[in-house]
Amino acid sequence: MTTNENSSLLEITDLATSVTERPDVKILKGINLSIKPGEVHALMGPNGSGKSTLALTIAGSPTYTVDRGNVSYKDEDITHMAADQRARNGIFLSFQYPTAIPGVTLVNLIREAIKARTGEDVSAREFIAQLRETLGRLKMSEDFARRYVNDGFSGGEKKRAEILQLGMLRPELAILDETDSGLDIDALRTVAEGVTTLRDPNMGILLITHYERILNYIEPDFVHILVGGNIVASGDFDLAKRIEGEGYDPLLRELNISEEEALI
């Protein structure tokens, strides 16, 4: 499927979600967000504001239930699509807290994921060549790729493993949930450069972060501020710089958002 230049890659309309097992816990309160191919959107917001919930909901996590509104991707309503189908359609989430899969190597997982995505097994030679190239670009060793997925990984290693998968799977919509947290300064640059080289005119990025630093490498076209389950402000890079400089309070005061409303 080719995407029309003007149409959205991801279009979120009035999205409200709650926790599936606890329907009384409402998290997102009516999100609107539109990402076009090639765009980078940064999403910032205080702890507990709903950033990961939004990321996981786009990826199709059964932990959250959509109560209202919808998510469409490449002009298709995916609000109720299973997570695996979304992934095969090109959505990738770099988890804030990646899950350990003991006994399964990263290599094995990536190979299965490529097989699932393309519907065919790549040849071992082609796969290894591609893996080596990606590992090299991300300054990671082959030994690292042979470790069990996130099993005993340090915080930074988990983030690197997510980016390795991103690099191998080449999604069209990449959601990076605090991929920068936990990375050392050099790793942050390598990861950011890795993401930048992956970018092509069709790829959209939703970049969730608490810090301006990563945005200096992956410059956002738009910055959104999520507070209490609502996007309360949107702007350009300057908005991120402002938050970095003075925190959320002045902005919230300016917008007449009480501390109570800011709470979930």
Next chain:
Amino acid sequence: MTATQSTSPAWLTEYRALAQQTLDEKALPTSTDRPWKYTDVSALDIYSLKQLETEDQAIRIVSCPEDLVVRGLIDSAHDPELEQKIQANLGHLIPADEDYLLAANSAEWTNGFFINPKQGVQYTEPLSIEIDLSKRSATIFPRILIVAEANSELDIIISSTSIEEEALVIAALELQVNNSARLAITFANNWGFNTKEFTTLRAELADNASLNISTICIGGAIVKHRYDIHLNGKGADSRVKGVAVGDKTQHFDFMTVQEHNAPNSSSDVEIKTALAGESRAVYYGITRVSEEAKGSQANQENRNMLLAPKAKADSDPVLEILTNDVSRCGHGATVGPVDAEGMFYLMSRGLNKRAALRILVGGFLSPIVDYLKDAKLADTVRATVNDKLQNASLD
């Protein structure tokens, strides 16, 4: 009675007569016997199927390392050089009158195997034995006696297959592992769907002897393996690693007994099952560390992954420590559904539910499957498990 049996030495005839008497007098175990609590054999008729004239028709040596003694038990008992050894060990760990199924084996085996790794010899090639009931519906009574001489080293692989019609296997193994000998036995079992297997393995380990048991259970209707390991020598070491992958109404029952009777002995049990359909797994394990077994280590672990709502597992690891000087003892048991977070993580990479499950189960079992020494066997097991999960019932 076959011709060979009539020519058995007197002591053996006597042993088997007592076994026959036990069969006549005793009944099959019932659920009130703890080892049989969850595995009902009360209605089993061990004579309902044809018996083979000789087990040789179903048990085959696939490959045997050069210079290893592997012979029929009766034949060996007639060999003046071996008779003493046979007499001292056959029936030593498995008395003729202990219980019905053991007595059935003791009374009915026809040929049996005597395996005798020589002192100080490290056999690099494994001894590979195949139990093949793929052509007939029958009951067999495999009997194996192994005397591993001091400082010997041997790997044994016993693979089993059978037809989809009924088959019954009642097996007994007696192992004497002498000083510093190393013995490894792998049971690779891929029975047909209507085979019932009851296997008892008993072993006695001398100083610094080591025994490794790996069991892979994939096929069968009811499969019960019981291992009783007596760590009688100081520094003796035993490891039991078991895997079962169940579907439909399959029933797997593992029982292990580790008796630490000497200082610095160590034992490790790890049984993992993945259960689809309405299949069921049972684990009952006792690790006893006696007062003499100072400085010993013991670990017992049983993990059960339920892949379908009607699958079921019962787990009961028991640790009895009678000395206050143990270096490390632990046990753990879990029964639970597939990790939902792991499933979502894998599905978020594009794997469908079944593929995600295959990967999770593969990873879950890998500490045991990867531990198999025979790399080709490990590959076969991975592929078989994969195939089984591809079609297993998940709801």
